[in-house]
Amino acid sequence: QATKDTAPILPGATLGVLGGGQLGRMFVQTAQAMGYFTAVLDKDETSPAGLVSHHHIRTGYEDPQGLAELARLCDAVTTEFENVPAGALNQLATSLPVSPAGSAVAIAQDRAAEKAHFVKCGVPCAPYAVIETAAQLAAVNDALLPGILKTARMGYDGKGQIRVKTRAELVAAWDELKQVACVLEKMLPLAHECSVIVARSRSGDIVNLPVQRNLHRDGILAVTEVFAGNVPPVQAEQAIAAAKSVAIGLDYVGVLCVEFFVLENGQLVVNEIAPRPHNSGHYSQNALDVSQFELQVRCMANLPLVQPRQHSATIMLNLLGDLWFSGGVAKTPAWDEILQLPGAHLHLYGKVDAKPGRKMGHLNITAATPEKARETALKATAILG
Ligand code: ADP
Numbered sequence: 001q002a003t004k005d006t007a008p009i010l011p012g013a014t015l016g017v018l019g020g021g022q023l024g025r026m027f028v029q030t031a032q033a034m035g036y037f038t039a040v041l042d043k044d045e046t047s048p049a050g051l052v053s054h055h056h057i058r059t060g061y062e063d064p065q066g067l068a069e070l071a072r073l074c075d076a077v078t079t080e081f082e083n084v085p086a087g088a089l090n091q092l093a094t095s096l097p098v099s100p101a102g103s104a105v106a107i108a109q110d111r112a113a114e115k116a117h118f119v120k121c122g123v124p125c126a127p128y129a130v131i132e133t134a135a136q137l138a139a140v141n142d143a144l145l146p147g148i149l150k151t152a153r154m155g156y157d158g159k160g161q162i163r164v165k166t167r168a169e170l171v172a173a174w175d176e177l178k179q180v181a182c183v184l185e186k187m188l189p190l191a192h193e194c195s196v197i198v199a200r201s202r203s204g205d206i207v208n209l210p211v212q213r214n215l216h217r218d219g220i221l222a223v224t225e226v227f228a229g230n231v232p233p234v235q236a237e238q239a240i241a242a243a244k245s246v247a248i249g250l251d252y253v254g255v256l257c258v259e260f261f262v263l264e265n266g267q268l269v270v271n272e273i274a275p276r277p278h279n280s281g282h283y284s285q286n287a288l289d290v291s292q293f294e295l296q297v298r299c300m301a302n303l304p305l306v307q308p309r310q311h312s313a314t315i316m317l318n319l320l321g322d323l324w325f326s327g328g329v330a331k332t333p334a335w336d337e338i339l340q341l342p343g344a345h346l347h348l349y350g351k352v353d354a355k356p357g358r359k360m361g362h363l364n365i366t367a368a369t370p371e372k373a374r375e376t377a378l379k380a381t382a383i384l385g
């Protein structure tokens with residue numbers, strides 16, 4: 001029985017997104033393919049999502065007029081950027097359906113709140129301490145060293161983190177981070193990293209993408225591989241169950257990514273969550289029959305959720321701005337050669353200028369077998385140089 005809150009919002013309606021980055025762009029493109037109109041709120045004139053959306057409201061996230069305009073245009077709103085102020089989401093929620101809720105996003109924005117949520121859900125995370133005061137710093141247990149000091153808020157792609165071996169290094173690191181609220185985590189021996197994306201509807205239906213195995217370079221996701229046996233089945237099942245309980249514990253509506261560590265002893269430990277589609281889920285565009293962006297549309301529009309089915313082994317390669325330079329000189333990557341490779345799917349975000357470390361696009365490689373996907377990925381890497 002559909003209530004006002006769970007009535008489907010059908011194609012022809014307008015879906016809005018806070019944030020105009022690449023995640024917003026792929027959301028917009030997917031929503032449009034399904035017959036929706038779209039609106040993006042982002043103050044950047046050339047934001048990747050704003051450039052392709054029917055409507056682009058060029059204001060900051062907390063601009064009352066911008067938010068009012070978004071509410072006027074849209075039938076439902078989502079977010080693509082995890083640091084959208086929760087207050088903006090709460091404001092919009094007074095007049096239209098917003099997913100995920102400001103309360104869930106607020107937890108994901110704060111590592112201390114996030115870790116407390118993991119503990120509440122009974123999902124193991126790294127041993128940690130919250131450091132907000134000099135007294136808390138002095139009281140840190142030696143067992144947390146060596147560790148990683150992370151700012152509680154606004155960290156991403158390895159930014160806002162310092163690795164510390166001794167108490168003296170810890171004190172210096174907290175100074176370097178301007179003594180803002182932090183979390184100190186024990187450094188764990190990682191065998192590998194993986195993530196799981198779940199999508200949950202307003203009525204509580206939940207589906208998941210297969211477990212993704214992730215490789216980071218310099219704190220930035222570099223490669224995601226998804227195929228059977230890629231993560232041992234025991235940990236894969238644990239990760240899916242843990243991701244679902246984290247989402248259910250938040251009464252989450254929308255697409256949620258949960259990142260995990262698999263330790264050398266086989267133990268699965270949750271790392272962090274992202275309240276939106278995730279870079280490690282981009283392979284879903286070409287290797288699954290439902291992408292993470294379609295799930296985002298379905299969740300916010302109260303459409304049925306179907307369990308995605310993987311039809312190809314896949315490897316995603318992130319395309320960072322570094323590929324646009326060779327020895328400091330600007331170049332264009334050889335897309336023609338890349339597109340000659342079987343199963344190579346190019347996704348570029350339309351960003352105006354390439355900078356080292358900037359996410360410019362990704363390459364999804366699909367194949368009948370993991371071996372074939374690996375072979376193609378090696379060729380692609382050689383071409384990209
Ligand atoms: P970000 O928000 O920047 O993605 P993460 O907390 O995910 O920050 O940390 C970035 C990377 O640093 C992780 O993907 C992992 O490789 C490494 N890392 C983070 N925490 C730990 C830890 N407790 N032990 C070992 N490695 C870690």
Ligand code: MG
Pocket residue numbers: 157259272
């Ligand atoms: Mg991370």
